[in-house]
Amino acid sequence: MRVSYRMLKRFLPELSLRPEEVAEVFLNQGFVVEEVLSARDLFCYPLLAGTLVEAHHEGLLTRCTVKLGEHTFQVLVHPSGVPETGSRVLVGFEDHTPLFLPVRGERAREVFDFLLPLPPFLEEGDDVYEALIGDDVVFEVEVTANRGDCLSVLGLARELAAHCDIPLVLPRMHCAEKPIHHGFRLENEAPHLCPLYTGRYVTAITVQPSPFWIAKELILMGMRPINNVVDITNLVMLEMGQPLHAFDAARIRGNLVRVREAEEGERLVTLDGEERILRKGMLLIADADRPIALAGVMGGRDTEVGPKTREIxxxxxxxxxxxxxxxxxxxxxxxxxxxxxxRGVDPLGVMQAASRALALLEEMGGEVASGWLVSGQPPFTAWEISVPWELVVQRLSCEVPQKEGIRILERLGFQVAQEGATLRVRVPSWRPDVREPIDVVEEVGRVYGYGKILSSFPSFPFDPGNVPREESLENRIRAHLVHRGLYEVVTLSLVEGEGVNMLGLEGEECVTVLNPLSQEHAVLRPSLFFSLFEVVRTNARRGRRSRGFFEVGKVFFRKEGNFREEKHLGIILWNVPQPALWKEDPLDLLTLKGLLEEIEELAGAGYGAVCPGRVFPVFEEDGAFVVSSPEEGAEPLGWGGKVLPDFLRRHDVEGEVYYLEIRLEDLVVWGQDRPTRDFAPPAFPAVSRDISVVVDASTPWAFVASLVAEEAKRSCMALEEFVLFDVFSGDPLPPGKKGFAFRLVFRAPDRTLEDEEVGRWVQKLKESLKQTGRVVLREEMILSHE
Amino acid sequence: MIEEIEEYLRDFEGELAQVLTRDDLNRVKGKYAGRKSRIPLFLERLKTLPLEERRVVGRRLNEVKVLIEERLREKEAELSRKERKREFVDLSLPGRRHPLGAFHPLRLVMDEIVAIFRSLGFRVEEGPEVETEFYNFEALNIPADHPARDAQDSFYLGGGFLLRTHTSPAQIRVMKKLTPPFRVIVPGRCYRRDAFDATHSPVFHQVEGLVVAPGISMGDLKGTIEVFARRLFGEKRKVRFRPSYFPFTEPSAEVDISCGICQGVGCRSCGGQGWLEIMGAGLVHPQVFRNVGYDPEKIQGFAFGMGVERIAMLKFGIPDIRWFFENDVAFLSAFKGLG
Incomplete structure (x- = not known):
């Protein structure tokens, strides 16, 4: 909503605040002032008084000659917009081009609708700013959704009146009526959508340019002057907040105005020239034959007020x-x-606004027929709110004097009766948003000033609970990954549908937005893979380098018709040539597995079995795995793999990419209630022995490991742990063979182990390994050069 | 014999002066001080001398022996010093280390906000991102076809579900879950149907706060927010409350902090305003209490909601919201060492 300082002053003759103070008051009472403009920002400059010296008809247009000192300008004007020859008219200049509609930024045109007449006291060549506009200031005010009443000069002026404690003066609303017969009738077939409809008939209208003061105010408030009738309805809407519409009465068929709902497919050409196809139930204004306006939105073109209009x-x-x-x-x-x-107009302001417009129309020479055409009642029942003053003071945390509060409310238009310490507040018709005592508290607080609220701190006993395990674990994992050299990212959870397809996920399981803004953000991601891969892509495109990224975020899918959202952790490793310092730290599938193990250890969750398995088709067949849950039949804890080189090439990503996704919520659940281990430090020393074995290159470590574990158990060995410390191949081993070196650590809880005893155990383990026929002891192997 | 001893000492001094390495020193040590040196021979011969002479020569021999040992020790220390010098470590070389990553600035800010409120006794809750229209709007006193919905254009999923447009529906969930009094914050992700540009993102983050207890007032809200804002932005910043409108709070307020550069005077960085908007807040609307079955006569509360992106942009001076979601390493690495 735009409002000018001088217009406010028209409603508040006693206003003594300076414009910058006005802006401050608006802000402090809940109206953000987005912009403060000077009148010179809205009109072109310079703006001078010229004289219309000659008007000459040329076909449908009039060629006017406007004199300004020694210069004369020729301009084509619609005949209805030509004032009497000899009048002073407005001439503006922008870049030395004469403009007759003086709005800033207006383009020069061939034909003008009108020349704006100026009051005759101006001399030719006078500066119009100095004489008629002054240094007016315009405030662009943001009005919140609850304050429809402040989409008007009246409403905003009332706010200032409350702040300054000054009276509000309404503009003239009286006109002389004449007993003119017109025969118009009203029919309201939709009172539920239009509880009150009123009409007035005015004749002897001469459509012409508005007087300068109206044109000026419209321009200041951001509207274009059109002609006196339309301008008056617009001006009154801006003044009072009540939209009005003037129909050319001669174009209304059957002297009948009907308010009704549209039929499906009915058509109406609106004022902007667009043909609108209406849906059933839309409210419209019709005459005896056809729609003539979209109720409350826009009038119809056929009944528009134009140069030939005589009656409205x-x-x-x-x-x-x-x-x-x-x-x-x-x-x-x-x-x-x-x-x-x-936002709701003032139900009791409807006829008031019409009266204001009639007064102005009468000033322009219109003859107002007596009597209102009215259908319905203003939809308003007065209500009262009882407000104990104590409530105001307590909720606002400041000692507002009761007298001050009453004064504020009264200036805002509330009627206040005092009953001891309680106020009985009658709410004005333009404030439907005030329904409860707390609303009255806000009104007082707003004007009294939020700055006067005394700060306190709410103290009451409340145990917020421990840091949830989930949150602390999430934070520890995040910190760990950052320490391992990865960057945390945050990506949009809305992704492209195509990305989902490339993962081979069933389309119906995904959650699709019904009204996406673009196809890029149309599906809720069912995995973090797309987002993280996109991050690698973006960085690859820009020539950046990184070891990888991770994100903790939600993924979405439908399960048995219900929406599910799960918190996942996605990790993407990117093996590209790194700065030299990083060289020694390899990035491969086992690095990825290592991260998984570290995370499981952080969660105290025990290790889930990592089994070969390809969840996403973008992973290599042999380089993909699933982390199974230790719980029987439960969903896997996670999955991952090496991304296909082809896929990387297609997306212009060099190097190798590894991806891991973990269902974080399950990880949290697993780790909890873990039995605490025995904390006592071992009392007796351990004995270590190393074994080195050679196997076929295709034999997994798990084969050897499980043999060792089983034998140790079967033979009741005091084997505390065994750790693989080397995997080797190549010379001196023959091709197709590899070796494992591992350390066995023995310890008994109750005694020092004898060397001989341990020796027997190791021998036993070696025997059982040999017995499989797939394992050869390194020391027993005859190597080529030995 | 005394002559021979003196000569022995001179020879020793001469050879010791030639010593450059530990090998040299060991050789000299063997020759002049060890069991294979001439010292034992001198001692043997000493026995053959007459008593008077034996005493004089013996004393001298002892002196020479001690002197030689001392000189050898000195020499050894000297060599050690020299050797240490050769083991010079170039401390200007870069350290052997692992590369570190960095936390994302949005998470950094979110973590910091959570930490501040935790220290003020707030509990942390979460709510679903897929919400019902009822929780997102109606329960918060935003009826269908209300102009207040204009600012919250939503992504709909069908069946009465949508992506939450703010974290406020969590207020409803928290009130249904907990029994007053309580202090809760809810950090989370929100969605609005806004085109992606420098100041808008269809996906963004908020932190919602809710305090419910009998007698909660605007002063409690103001005090809490002031403590929070000063901790997050710095003690020097001023906090300003001004009226606003949210359907689920009454009275409602918009909270500004003074611009960090001009401290409220107005400068280019704050668009001449001097103040920067950081959150919306207010007392919980009685209707919202009624919607969850609380009696607004008996219980009061305040709520607030802030945009994490906006706060991160203010805090770190980031001009474009899209930078958060591009995740360019060049941008992310600027946040190393934070958090």
């Missing part, structure tokens, strides 16, 4: 806010009128 039908109504909102949204046409109806 002036509409002032209260339309249902939801109905107007739906219609405007469905047709994509938010107008000044619809914006006001949507």
């Amino acid at each position: 039908f002036l509409e002032a109504a209260f339309f249902d806010r939801v109905s107007v909102r739906r219609t405007a949204r469905a047709l994509g046409m938010r107008t000044e009128a619809s914006a006001r109806f949507e």
